[in-house]
Amino acid sequence: MKLELESGKAGYQERQVIRHRGADAARTIDRVIEEMPVALVFNGISHAVMMVTPRDLQPFAMGFALTEGLVARAADVFDIEVREHARSFEIEVTIATEDFVQLKQQRRSMAGRSGCGVCGIESLALLDLQPQRIDAAPLPGAxxxxxxxxxxxxxxxxxxxxxxxxxxxxxxxxxxxxxxxxxxxxxxxxxxxxxxxxxxxxxxxxxxxxxxxxxxxxxxxxxxxxxxxxxxxxxxxxxxxxxxxxxxxxxxxxxxxxxxxxxxxxx
Known part of the structure; x- marks a missing residue:
């Protein structure tokens, strides 16, 4: 899959502040990290809304699909399109049919906060707490x-x-x-x-x-x-x-x- 390069995003905004040091106070500019809602939509169906810093959104969607087990491999992601709105983003992800069928069967509604990866999950049964052993040898060296x-x-x-x-x-x-x-x-x-x-x-x-x-x-x-x-x-x-x-x-x-x-x- 070939992705178009995203437009450059700073990931922060400059805000006017008053900086206090002891008895002194001065007006200055501070850089504050951006946090915006990002909707992840798979094959036309909204799956999750995460609070994300709006940079690297295409890799974010790919990583989310893989690490949440929504696709079995990167090749099952056919296209990723990022759409910017006034105060939010929407990522349209096209995945393989077999992965989408499984996704619909296990579909959950998740409103993700920046400090939590499972906020809004619908039931305890959807928590995957029993991983298989990884297929990787120990790293060499101390x-x-x-x-x-x-x-x-x-x-x-x-x-x-x-x-x-x-x-x-x-x-x-x-x-x-x-x-x-x-x-x-x-x-x-x-x-x-x-x-x-x-x-x-x-x-x-x-x-x-x-x-x-x-x-x-x-x-x-x-x-x-x-x-x-x-x-x-x-x-x-x-x-x-x-x-x-x-x-x-x-x-x-x-x-x-x-x-x-x-x-x-x-x-």
Whole structure:
């Protein structure tokens, strides 16, 4: 599938503010991260509305379709068209008939907030908490040197974080920790979907590297990684118990509290 290049989006807006420092106050300009509703429409049927930073929306749609299990492979996504409205976006995704039939059978209505990947799900039965074991070998080499390198390199790629201080980053790293690609978003799960979408569109083998994230390790991040056979997920902040359980069951190495001088291995 060949996608048209999206028009350049800053991902933030400039707003007038009053900056206070001690007894002093000064009017200035601040850069604030954008958060907008993005409707995902599959074969003409609305599936979800997510709150997203409006950049990398085509990779976001591809990643969402893959990590939510809506399509089995990237080749099943035939077209992605982004439509911009006054204060929202709509993404029209065309998928294979067999995937669409399954989607209609499992259809859910989801109003996704920036901090949650499963808000609005209709029933507990739709939560997929039992992943299959991933089809990926453990990464070669020692863990800590790779984590140290990823932690030291991540900051230079966090363009939106430097501008606004209000986004999460998802980085794709080679086995030795070199940062290859970074995506940012107001939501951590959106950042991961954008990253996975980029990797899928570039036909990257996701079994041969790992994801490093600036967030905590939550359930939905591990579940998305499991669907893509990613062998290792590393995060700067703490994991949840469900994230550890899902990673253990899937065979994913989960590392948290990752810094240049250490990390904690949970699985």
């Amino acid at each position: 863990v800590q040197p790779a984590i140290a390198r990823a932690a030291s390199e991540l900051g230079q790629y966090q363009e939106l974080q430097r501008a606004t201080g209000g986004v999460h980053a998802a980085a794709w790293c080679s086995a030795d920790g070199a940062v290859v690609k970074v995506c940012e978003d107001v939501g951590r799960h959106n950042a991961l979907d954008k990253l996975i979408g980029h990797l899928a569109l570039a036909s990257v083998d996701m079994r041969r590297g790992f994801v490093f994230m600036s967030s905590r390790a939550s359930y939905e991040l591990v579940r998305k990684a499991a669907r893509m056979n990613i062998p290792m997920l590393a995060t700067i902040s703490a994991p949840s118990t469900l994230a550890i359980d899902i990673a253990t069951e899937a065979g994913i190495k989960l590392l948290s509290f990752c810094r240049h001088d250490g990390c904690v291995e949970y699985t």
